[in-house]
Structures are given as structure tokens and as C-alpha cells.
Amino acid sequence: MAYRDLREFLDLLESENQLVRIKEEVMPEPDLSAIGRSAPDMENAPAVLVEKIKGYKTPVVLNVHGSWQNHALMLNMPKDTPVKDQFFELEKIWDRYPIKPVWVDKKDAPVKEVVIEDDINLFDVLPLFRINEFDAGFYLSKALIVSKDPNKPDSYEEQNAGTYRIQVKGKDKVGIQPLPFHDIAVHLKHAEEKNEPLPIAICLGNDPVLSFMASTPIEYAQSEYDFAGALKGEPIELTKSENGNLDIPSRSEIVLEGYIMPREREIEGPFGEFPGSYSGARLQPIVKITKITHRQNPIFENLYLGMPWTEIDYLMALNTSLPLYKQLKRDFPEVKAVNAMYTHGIGTIVSTKSRFGGYGKAVAMRLLSTPHGMPYTKIVIIVDEFVDPFNLEQVMWALTTRVRPDKDVFKVPYAPGMPLDPSSEPAGMHTKLIIDATTPVAPDFARDTELLAVPEKAEEWSKTLRDLVKKGGNK
């Protein structure tokens, strides 16, 4: 693999013109938020390394995952790889699971170069900043958080590495959001039943593949590290945390170790979330930070999220689509691809060949009974196997030329929904909309239509033209 950690990936991005540096000093507010907002709005959006922030010692990098170019480079593909091709590459390397990690001694782990135990002050190490105007404070939005089931302290597989939002609430105190349907909530429940603290490690500045897996909805007893190894084709390097016997990436930039205080809740939020609106204040657990370890000259990685599309939408795009695809494919082998990248799968487009009349509708109903599709997906569009679901121009073609609104559009009222969807009413319930935009097959029927074919030799010529453009036009 072309990189082993965040800083090597940043070097790769820079060599591919996918990273820019801000050398002038900037203010934490409002500059960092504005940079994080602006970057993903650009064509071929780069990551942005901000070298000097007023009052702080550490640089920050934003928008590492925030473009298809950066996403392709993460997968070791050319940066102009189309999204659909990235999807199929991911499908291929996904099947290499599991590739087990290797453990390195603490003394050889870069993340242990500096250890801070006394007078902890998060602001000394992290250039913290407000992400959106009415956020309750300074947030860590892109951390990989490790925890173990206290009832099975030796279970590596049931260890979890996930991303949960973190609000800084003191020099050595943060708040965390463990949503009940996420894995860390299972660990916390077992700790709180015994009134015991739950050790966690908040790992910042990781190999981009680790950030990718930390936000992927895999199964409870599957290991994010084994998947990250599969995506890389080689093992991830882990080491042991200072406390709590957790397995943490040995090449993270910064790790905050601590524990969730049992049976305590405190006000957290609001915080601007991925649907483009604020999620309200709730009573949530508190984390005491007991140790910080970091590399020499660490880099703080964070992300901006807000009105889509932002970095998080690129990060959650294919890692949401792929598990849905795998689950559909098992029962409906005609399914060709799944695009669940709009608002974390609230809108999903499936391309499939139709085995018999009405098949598209059956595929939609299966999608709505998968673990992620059941609560999240509100609008389903089914298109033919030759339509690229990642190409919205083609999807609009299918909607305009294939949908008979009297036969192909239906609703499932008052079904499971996603509370962060601001249209769900009450929060957590919504009505499903299904649009079957496939071409009717027997026993269904339609007026005779003949599709236009692609001219002979078109593929050859399109390659020639692409190569010419790459060379600068043959002047």
C-alpha cells in the first residue's frame, strides 16, 4: 500500500495535487469552520493542511476524505476513477476480510513518542474550534473510539472501533454520544449494570482506511481492524493502550485515553449534523481523560459537517452502499449496484435486472427490511441493470422515461424511520416512497420501445480522447 498512516497519506495527496497548505496564521473561529465548509464545494476538492492557528501549537488537517479524488487515492486507485468503479473495487477487496493486524511493542509505536500524564489540558495538544455557530462547544467529529465489552475483556472481535461525536467540556473532560443502536452502547450498558467505568481510547489522525471502517455499519462481532487490513491488503499495526488493555492503532497522531463515568449523564449538544440541521441537546455520558499520547509534531484531523455535501458525505457514501448491496445480492442476484450515498442512505437507488414483472418493487421491499434500510431509507428508486445508479443524469432519464406514476409509485405509511431526518414525524417514523423506474418485463407490458445503441468503436474512441486530454490536447 502506498501509505501506512495519516501523514504518509497526506504526502500522497500532496504529490497528487490533492492537498493544499495554508501558511498564514488563521483564527480558530471562524476560519477553520469556513475552510472545512468551502473545501468540499470545490471541483477535485483537496485536503487542507492549516499550519498555524492563533494561540495553538498544533496544525489541523481538514477535508481528507472530502472528494472522490481523495477517496480513490485512499483505495490506491487513480484519482480520476469514477465512483461506480470505486464501488466495484471496494466490493472486491471487501472479500479479503479478515486480514489480522500485527501488534508492535509500545516502545516502537509512533503514537507513544510523547506521553502526557500530569496537568492534562486538551487545548495544549488539540487546536480545538467551533464547527457550526450554535454547536454547544468545540467538537471532535472524526475520532476512532475503541472500547471492549467489560463482560468479555479478552474478546478481540467484540472490541469496537467506531466514530461518535465528542464535545470538549473541560481540560480533561469530554462528552460522548453512544446512540443505543451502536456497538459502544452495548459495552457501556454492561459496564453501567456493574457501576464500573468503561475504558475508552479516542484515536485522532488515522490511516484514512481506519476512519472509513470506523464509520461503516459492520456486524457487532466483526473487527474494523480486520476489515481495514482487507481494504489495504496488508495488516494494520496496532499497539496496546496505556490503560484498559485496548488495541489502538500504533500510528495514530494523537490518542486520548480515559473512561466513561458510569451512570452519569450531562447535557450535550446541540450539534450541526449531516442532514444539514442541528440535532438538539440531550443528557449524555461524560468521559474523563487520564492520559494523552501522541507523535512528535502531531497533526490534528477533524472534519466539517453540515448542509450536504461535506466531507462526511464522501466518508459515509460507499461504506453505507456496500453492506446494503451485499445484503440484497444474497437474495436477488440480479441486483447490479446500490447507491445509498445520499444523506446516509435516506435516499437510495438500486440498479437491477428484472427477473419477472414487478421485480423492481420486490427489490425495494427487501431493501426496506435490511438493518440499515429499514430505519434510514425513506425514498427508494429502482432502475434497470444498464442504468448507473451513481449517475444522477441516467437516473433522471429512468424516472422520466420509465415511470408510470399510476403503476410504479407507492407508499408504505408510518414505517420505521431515522430520528435525525428532520422530516420524520414523530421523530423516528416516516412514510416510505418507492419508485419503480425499471422497464416492464412479462407478464407486465409496456408500449414497444427500442433503446438507442452506442456506436461501434465508441469505447476505443473514448479511451483515445481521454488519453489525449491527459496529455494536454496534442498541441
Added chain:
Amino acid sequence: MKCPRCESEKVNLLTKAPVDDAWEVYICETCTLSWRNTEGPNITDPEKYDKRFKLNPAEFKELDQIPPIPELKK
């Protein structure tokens, strides 16, 4: 000093900038809002803080717990 969001007077200095005394961060012990003194009056001034985001501490105990605290097991 009052908290811009819930107007509690239990406000503490959380930290000073690690470099150059460039700014200070304050935190409200009642609603946990934190802010930097270099941020705009839309954030730092209780009069200018957006009314839609003001909080009333009397209502905190009615907020949802995420996740709920389970029963103790012997």
C-alpha cells in the same frame, strides 16, 4: 459574566491559549456551553445569542437520556 445561552452566572475560565495568551475559553457549569472570547457577539453576548438556541436550565431534567441508564445488576 453570564452564560450567553442559559444566562447562568456559574461561568468559569476553562483555559488560556497555550501560545501568546492569544485568547481565553470560558465554560458554563450549568449548560456546558463553551466559547472563546475572540468569537463574535452572536456567540459571546447573552443579548445577541439567537433566541431559538437559548436554553432554560429548569427543563434539563426532562431531556432524553442517550443511552438510558440500565438497572444495576448484582
